[in-house]
Amino acid sequence: xxxxxxxxxxxxxxxxxxxxxxxxxxxxxxxxxxxxxxxxxxxxxxxxxxxxxxxxxxxxxxxxxxxxxxxxxxxxxxxxxxxxxxxxxxxxxxxxxxxxxxxxxxxxxxxxxxxxxxxxxxxxxxxxxxxxxxxxxxxxxxxxxxxxxxxxxxxxxxxxxxxxxxxxxxxxxxxxxxxxxxxxxxxxxxxxxxxxxxxxxxxxxxxxxxxxxxxxxxxxxxxxxxxxxxxxxxxxxxxxxxxxxxxxxxxxxxxxxxxxxxxxxxxxxxxxxxxxxxxxxxxxxxxxxxxxxxxxxxxxxxxxxxxxxxxxxxxxxxxxxxxxxxxxxxxxxxxxxxxxxxxxxxxxxxxxxxxxxxxxxxxxxxxxxxxxxxxxxxxxxxxxxxxxxxxxxxxxxxxxxxxxxxxxxxxxxxxxxxxxxxxxxxxxxxxxxxxxxxxxxxxxxxxxxxxxxxxxxxxxxxxxxxxxxxxxxxxxxxxxxxxxxxxxxxxxxxxxxxxxxxxxxxxxxxxxxxxxxxxxxxxxxxxxxxxxxxxxxxxxxxxxxxxxxxxxxxxxxxxxxxxxxxxxxxxxxxxxxxxxxxxxxxxxxxxxxxxxxxxxxxxxxxxxxxxxxxxxxxxxxxxxxxxxxxxxxxxxxxxxxxxx
Amino acid sequence: xxxxxxxxxxxxxxxxxxxxxxxxxxxxxxxxxxxxxxxxxxxxxxxxxxxxxxxxxxxxxxxxxxxxxxxxxxxxxxxxxxxxxxxxxxxxxxxxxxxxxxxxxxxxxxxxxxxxxxxxxxxxxxxxxxxxxxxxxxxxxxxxxxxxxxxxxxxxxxxxxxxxxxxxxxxxxxxxxxxxxxxxxxxxxxxxxxxxxxxxx
Ligand code: HEM
Ligand SMILES: [Cu+2]
Numbered sequence: 139x140x141x142x143x144x145x146x147x148x149x150x151x152x153x154x155x156x157x158x159x160x161x162x163x164x165x166x167x168x169x170x171x172x173x174x175x176x177x178x179x180x181x182x183x184x185x186x187x188x189x190x191x192x193x194x195x196x197x198x199x200x201x202x203x204x205x206x207x208x209x210x211x212x213x214x215x216x217x218x219x220x221x222x223x224x225x226x227x228x229x230x231x232x233x234x235x236x237x238x239x240x241x242x243x244x245x246x247x248x249x250x251x252x253x254x255x256x257x258x259x260x261x262x263x264x265x266x267x268x269x270x271x272x273x274x275x276x277x278x279x280x281x282x283x284x285x286x287x288x289x290x291x292x293x294x295x296x297x298x299x300x301x302x303x304x305x306x307x308x309x310x311x312x313x314x315x316x317x318x319x320x321x322x323x324x325x326x327x328x329x330x331x332x333x334x335x336x337x338x339x340x341x342x343x344x345x346x347x348x349x350x351x352x353x354x355x356x357x358x359x360x361x362x363x364x365x366x367x368x369x370x371x372x373x374x375x376x377x378x379x380x381x382x383x384x385x386x387x388x389x390x391x392x393x394x395x396x397x398x399x400x401x402x403x404x405x406x407x408x409x410x411x412x413x414x415x416x417x418x419x420x421x422x423x424x425x426x427x428x429x430x431x432x433x434x435x436x437x438x439x440x441x442x443x444x445x446x447x448x449x450x451x452x453x454x455x456x457x458x459x460x461x462x463x464x465x466x467x468x469x470x471x472x473x474x475x476x477x478x479x480x481x482x483x484x485x486x487x488x489x490x491x492x493x494x495x496x497x498x499x500x501x502x503x504x505x506x507x508x509x510x511x512x513x514x515x516x517x518x519x520x521x522x523x524x525x526x527x528x529x530x531x532x533x534x535x536x537x538x539x540x541x542x543x544x545x546x547x548x549x550x551x552x553x554x555x556x557x558x559x560x561x562x563x564x565x566x567x568x569x570x571x572x573x574x575x576x577x578x579x580x581x582x583x584x585x586x587x588x589x590x591x592x593x594x595x596x597x598x599x600x601x602x603x604x605x606x607x608x609x610x611x612x613x614x615x616x617x618x619x620x621x622x623x624x625x626x627x628x629x630x631x632x633x634x635x636x637x638x639x640x641x642x643x644x645x646x647x648x649x650x651x652x653x654x655x656x657x658x659x660x661x662x663x664x665x666x667x668x669x670x671x672x673x674x675x676x677x678x679x680x681x682x683x684x685x686x687x688x689x690x691x692x693x694x695x696x697x698x699x700x701x702x703x704x705x706x707x708x709x710x711x712x713x714x715x716x717x718x719x720x721x722x723x724x725x726x727x728x729x730x731x732x733x734x735x736x737x738x739x740x741x742x743x744x745x746x747x748x749x750x751x752x753x754x755x756x757x758x759x760x761x762x763x764x765x766x767x768x769x770x771x772x773x774x775x776x777x778x779x780x781x782x
Numbered sequence: 783x784x785x786x787x788x789x790x791x792x793x794x795x796x797x798x799x800x801x802x803x804x805x806x807x808x809x810x811x812x813x814x815x816x817x818x819x820x821x822x823x824x825x826x827x828x829x830x831x832x833x834x835x836x837x838x839x840x841x842x843x844x845x846x847x848x849x850x851x852x853x854x855x856x857x858x859x860x861x862x863x864x865x866x867x868x869x870x871x872x873x874x875x876x877x878x879x880x881x882x883x884x885x886x887x888x889x890x891x892x893x894x895x896x897x898x899x900x901x902x903x904x905x906x907x908x909x910x911x912x913x914x915x916x917x918x919x920x921x922x923x924x925x926x927x928x929x930x931x932x933x934x935x936x937x938x939x940x941x942x943x944x945x946x947x948x949x950x951x952x953x954x955x956x957x958x959x960x961x962x963x964x965x966x967x968x969x970x971x972x973x974x975x976x977x978x979x980x981x982x983x
Contacts, residue, residue, distance in 0.1 A: 393908045645811075
C-alpha cells in the first residue's frame, strides 16, 4: 500500500485537520513532559476505577466530540447556504453528514449521558461505587478507543460516506470499497462493547447497591431513568453487535447477507439497524427526561408531580420503543397492513410522553420557580420538545410519511427532539451537577448568554427546515435550488448562532475555573437527593457513613431531621477497589486489532485478538481484592472536606 | 463494595460481590439471548436462499448432528454434577467432572470442525450464498462460544488447583456453569430449528 493511499490527500480542509491534530498532539506531549505530568496522568486518570473520574472523562470526551460534530454541522450549513456553493464537493459532503450523524449520536449524546450517570447515580443511591468498577473503566476505554478509531478515518484511509444508517447495498463492499465503511463498522463495534457493559453494570448497581431503606419506588427519578435505559441497552445493543458483525463479515470475508448476488437481502440491514436504532433514540432521551425531572423539581422547590406516573411512563416508553422500528422505512414497500400496525404503535408512544410533559408542567404550576441556567435549559426544553414530538407524530402517520420521508422535514424533526431533548439535557445536567464535580459553579451570567444564543440559534436554524422540507428539499443533498435559498440562509445563520452559544459555554468553563467562588458545603442548590449530601470535593469513597433512607427526596428529609453522612461514632473501615491499568491496555490492544481489520490486514487483527485474550487471562488470574480505608483517614478526609 | 460475608448458603453467594457478579452474569445472558435471537432471525429470513449452492437437506447428516447433540447434552449434565460436587465441598469431584465436561465439549467441537470442512468440500461455504452465510455464522458463533468456554474453564481449573474452593473461585465456577448450560440451550434450538427443519424441508 502506498503512503498516499494510507493518508487522505488532496483536500485543503483535511490538510488543515492534519496540521491541527499534529499540533495538538505535540502540544499535549510537550506540556505533559514539561510539567512532569505523565505519572500523574497514569495514576490519577488512565488507571482510575473511580466512577466520578470516569464520568468526568466521559463528559470531556463528549464535549470534544460535540465540537467535532458541530464543526461538521457548520461546514454542511455553509455549503447549503447558497445554490452552487463550492465549499464542499458532493463526496466530501457525503462523508461529513455521515460522520456528523454518527459522531453526534454514538460518540457525543450517549457518552455525555453515560458520563453524567457515572458521576451521579452511585451518589444518588448512596453507594460507594458501581457494582463492577474495573468493568466501568473498561467501558470508558472501549468508548474512547472506538471514538478515536472512527475519528482518525478523516486523515487516515478516508471517512465513511454511506450515512450514519449505512444502508446496504450502498455500504457494501461493491459500492463502498476501501477502509471508510470499515472504520464505521469497527469504531461502533468497539465502543458498543463498552456500552453493553455499562448497561449491565448500572442495572446491577441500581438493583443491588441502594442505601438501606431506598425502595425501588423511592429512588430518585434520574436513577430510575438510568435503570430503564440500562435495560434498553442490554436488549438493544446485541442487535447492533450482530448487524455490524454481519456487515463486517460481508465486506471483509465475502459472505452474502446483504448482497443481491448470493440471494442476500439488503433490506435486512435496514430492519436490523432500526431494531437497534429506534431503541437507541430512547437510550438518549430517557436519561434526558430524568435530568429534566431532577432539575425542574429542584428549582420549582417542589416534589416532582406524579412520580409514579413518571416512572411507569418511562417503562412503557422503553417497552414500546422495541415495537416501532418499521416507521423508518414506511416507503420501502412493506405493504399497507404492516405500515398501519407500526404507524399505530408509533403514535402510542405519544401517550406516555404526553403524561410526562403534563407532570413537568404540574410540578411547575404554582411554584416559586428559580430561573437558574440549569433550569432555563429545562424550561426551554418543554415547548421545543413538544414541537419535535408533534412533528414526530406527523411522521408516524404512514400515509403522510410518503410526503415527509427523507426530506428536511425529517431533519428538522429529529434535531428538535435530539437537540431540545438530549443536548439541552446534557447542558442542564452539566450545569446543575458541575459544582459537585469541580467544586465551583459555572458563572450564571455567562451561562445565560450562552443559553440564549444557543436557544435562539437552534430555533432559527431548525424551524425553517420544516417548511423547506415540505417544499420538497431532500435530506443529504449537497446543493440547493434558488427557491430554497432564503430559508436555508436563515438556517445557516441560526447554526452559527448555536456555534457561538457553544463557544461561550466553553469559555464559561474557563472563566468559572478562574473566578468562581469555591463551594463550601457541597449542597450547592439546596438539593433534594443524596448526591448533595456529600461534601465537595466528594471523597473517593463517597459516603463516610451510608445514610438510611426513609422518604422520597432523601436528602431533604435528612436536612429536616438534622442528619449527616458523616457520623464519627459510626465510622468503619471502608472497602474500596484498587486502580488498574488493565482496562486501558486491553482496549488499547483491541484498538490495534480493530485497526488491522479496518485495513483488512488480518495478521494485525489476529495478533491483536490474541493480545486481548491474553489480557483476559491475566485478568482472570488477578485476585486483587482492593484495600480498606481506615477510620483515621476517613476522619481526616471528611473534616477537611467539610471544613470542620 | 462491601466485603461482609454471610455464614450460610452456597459459597458463591456468601459475599455481596459474589451475588452481584452472578446477577450481572444473568443479565449478560439476557443480552446473549438477544444476540442469538438476532442470528436465528437472520437465519430464518435467509432460509432457502441458497443461490447455486447445495440445499441444506442434501448436506446435513443426521448421524453427526445426533452425536454432537449427545456430546453437548451429556456435558451439560456432567457440568451439573461438578456443581453438585462443589456444593459438597469436594474440589476433587469438581475438577474431575469439570474436566470430563471439557472433554465432551472438545469432542463436540471436533465434530463441528469436521462438519464444516465437509460442507466446504461439497461446495457450501460462507461465501456461496446468503443461506450458507447465515448457517456458518449462527453455528460458528455457537462454536466460538464453546471454544471460549473451554479456554475459560481451563483457566479456572488452574485457579482451583492453586487456591481451592473460596467464595471467589466457587463464584467463577458457578458462573461458567451458567454459561455452559446456556450454550446447551442454544444448541437445542440450533438442533431443532436448523438441522431438523433443514433436513425435512
Ligand atoms: C449545531 C447543531 C447542529 C446542526 C447545525 C446540524 C446540522 C445538520 C445537517 C446540515 C445535517 C445534514 C442534513 C442532510 O444534508 O441530510 C444533519 C444531519 C444529522 N444530524 Fe445534525 N446538526 C446539529 C446537531 C446535531 C445533534 C446534536 C445530533 C444528535 C444528537 C444530530 C444528529 C444528526 C443526524 C443523525 C443526522 C443524519 C445524518 C445522516 O443523514 O446520515 N445533529 N445535521
Ligand atoms: Cu424510530
